[in-house]
Amino acid sequence: MQQESTLLARRPPPSPDVLSGDDDPKARKSASSSFFPAAASAAARSASGGFVVVLVLVLLVLLLLFSVVFSRPRSVVCVSPFESLPRISLSGADLDGLASDFGSLGVPSCRSKHEKTVEWTSKDLLKGLEEFVPIYETRPIKNNMYGMGFDHSFGLWFMTRWLKPNLMIESGAFKGHSTWVLRQSMPDTPIISLSPRHPEKYLKKGPAYVDGNCTYLAGKDFVDFGSVQWEQLLQKHGISDLSQVVVFFDDHQNELKRLKQALKAGFQHLIFEDNYDTGTGDHYSLRQICDQFYIRGGGHSCFKDSDEARIRMKRTKFWEKAVDIDELCGKGEAWWGVRGHMRDNFNHSNKAISYAEHFQNSRFVESVLDVYWELPPVAGPSLTHQTRYDPARAPDPIVEDGRFGLFQRLGLTRLETSVFNGYTQMVYLQVSANTA
DSSP: OOHHHHHHHHSOOOHHHHHHHGGGHHHHHHHHHHHHHHHHHHHHHSSOSSHHHHHHHHHHHHHHHHHHHHTOOOOOOOOTTOOOOOGGOOOOOOHHHHHGGGTEEEEEEEEHHHHOOOSSSSHHHHHHHHHHHHHHHHHHOOOOOSSOOOHHHHHHHHHHHHOSSEEEEEOTTSSSHHHHHHHHHOTSEEEEEESHHHGGGGGGSOOOOOOOTTTEGGGGGOOOOGOOOOHHHHHHHOOOOOGEEEEEEEEEOOOOHHHHHHHHHHHOOOSOOOOOOOSSSSOOOOHHHHHTTTTTTOOOOOOSHHHHHHHHHHHTTTTTOOOOHHHOOOOOOOOHHHHHHEEEETEEEEOOHHHHHHHHHHHHHHHHHHEEEEEEOSSSSHHOOOOSSSSSOOOOOOOOOHHHHHHTTGGGGGOOOGGGOOOOOOEEEEEEOOOO
């Protein structure tokens, strides 16, 4: 109902010609009612005879034809309350108030053991945005296609700066943009970067970033995160307290697998960049794992005549990453993961799992989870003009739709709109071993 009221509120007001006197039904009624007595009076004052009777009849017929032709109702356009706005209307004026649309299809969130949450607040995020925008404008890789956009760059910078680790580890570096972001957050903190291809290789083709205070396990020295001898490597960096380490994953691997590997190594602070929504992405994500019937905002029906099915079908016409029921549900009405599959390794591995397995995966995550926090979108789509992620599956943005003044004061209007198209629910986890 919330979405229905929001979309109904977006309907344009009647056009000026509809409100003019010529087409006003009340005006037509008034004109018609005053015309009849006048015609009758004129006929009474005329000479009697058959000619007068015929003349009156002719006038009445003409009046009837005039009324039929000029009082026909305008064609009515039926608008579904779930109808999406056309892409071309993506402007602040058209989408004011769209903030109420956020989360309307549910935002599943993993349940932590003790219901702890993060220390930072929305005010801290706003203050961080104001500080980060001018930093982001100095980035060496201006066009980071296939890499992080502004939202996640801000999230990574903000969280690592808040946590103040003694060591930062990243799995997946690409051209080095995330390494650069980590360096901006903690200028003197060492970094360990794992990536199949060394970022320096990209320097031959264009902008890239290679950090001077970073240990690269990349290229010919590459070792997968799960195969690193972490105890030995951390000793070389003088790290004994693993609570002072932040691990950042942007490697498109099964996040359940990465979570178990991080727990085995003893890491507690984890950030996953691509936390794909159910039915999307190239790997099994925490968001997918926690999409369960018993969680508020979780669980789905594959019934094609359901409200969700109708809403999803409409939204796919507007949001590029929205999925309809046919895309969401696979064989046997399997909706979990991606059509009932657990994807891994850039979707090079695609294993079908049962709902029972999917359910047990969520129970395991809950058993080790102390904090789960998804980064909100930086701002609403009327401000950023993003068209990729569906707000109906995202938490409320930091800067809500309609707050253009704040958006401008933060410096966000200086950025290209394309940098806001990379949001995929980045998530921060604080974990500890299962003590049950």
